Amino acid sequence: MHPHNRKKLDERVIRAAEAALAAQKYVRPVDVLVGIGWLDPGALKRWQRGEVDYLERVVQTNLPRISEAMKLFRSWAAAEGLTASETHYIARAPSRRTLRFSKSGNPTIEKLYRTHWISGELSERKRELLAERASRAPELLVIQPLNETWKCHRCGGTGDFLIMESPGPVCLRCTGLDDLEFLSAGDALLTRRAKAKSARHAVVVRFSKSRRRYERQGLLVEPRALTEAQRELDRQNPG
Numbered sequence: 001m002h003p004h005n006r007k008k009l010d011e012r013v014i015r016a017a018e019a020a021l022a023a024q025k026y027v028r029p030v031d032v033l034v035g036i037g038w039l040d041p042g043a044l045k046r047w048q049r050g051e052v053d054y055l056e057r058v059v060q061t062n063l064p065r066i067s068e069a070m071k072l073f074r075s076w077a078a079a080e081g082l083t084a085s086e087t088h089y090i091a092r093a094p095s096r097r098t099l100r101f102s103k104s105g106n107p108t109i110e111k112l113y114r115t116h117w118i119s120g121e122l123s124e125r126k127r128e129l130l131a132e133r134a135s136r137a138p139e140l141l142v143i144q145p146l147n148e149t150w151k152c153h154r155c156g157g158t159g160d161f162l163i164m165e166s167p168g169p170v171c172l173r174c175t176g177l178d179d180l181e182f183l184s185a186g187d188a189l190l191t192r193r194a195k196a197k198s199a200r201h202a203v204v205v206r207f208s209k210s211r212r213r214y215e216r217q218g219l220l221v222e223p224r225a226l227t228e229a230q231r232e233l234d235r236q237n238p239g
């Protein structure tokens, strides 16, 4: 591979991994594949339902390039001091079979794909809870840009939030999420309730220049869910 391409891939992998870690406190190989735009979230869901025979079939690049990205991801995770945790991926009912990642089915490769990398800040108990979430779809990530002059690659517009796609950033209007409301992090109870009531949500992260990493800012949720959650909490704690 050309050295320049290699460097570029390195940056994309790290950016995707850092954003997923900020949003979830753990990173999975599938988060990185989605984050760098090689795996469509819809295709990932079909694979999770057992409708695709192996994941690499729906990853939009060749096998050597996937393997290169995964190697970069693992060396980043090890350098960050994250804890490796092997998890199990089972197709949803009715099949409940073990999901296969690789074309080859090689057990070593399968194990690498199944391994999640968990933030060292978390307690043992929290890590176990996270491991249970293994086969869930990744969180939809929305970025609060530092540069306010960014341009949507689909419509040429801009906005307060963007989603990274393989060709470039996209605005919320083009992704059909512009009706969602921003709920700033800080009120854990309100956040949990609003998220549970919202059919769609996204995690908002922003890059901190001083700390040189992505940090979770809050959630985008349906306004109705936010109003209901707020009302519920007001009723429980009047005055």
Ligand SMILES: [Zn+2]
Residues within 6 Å of the ligand: 152, 153, 154, 155, 156, 157, 170, 171, 172, 173, 174
């Ligand atoms: Zn747009």
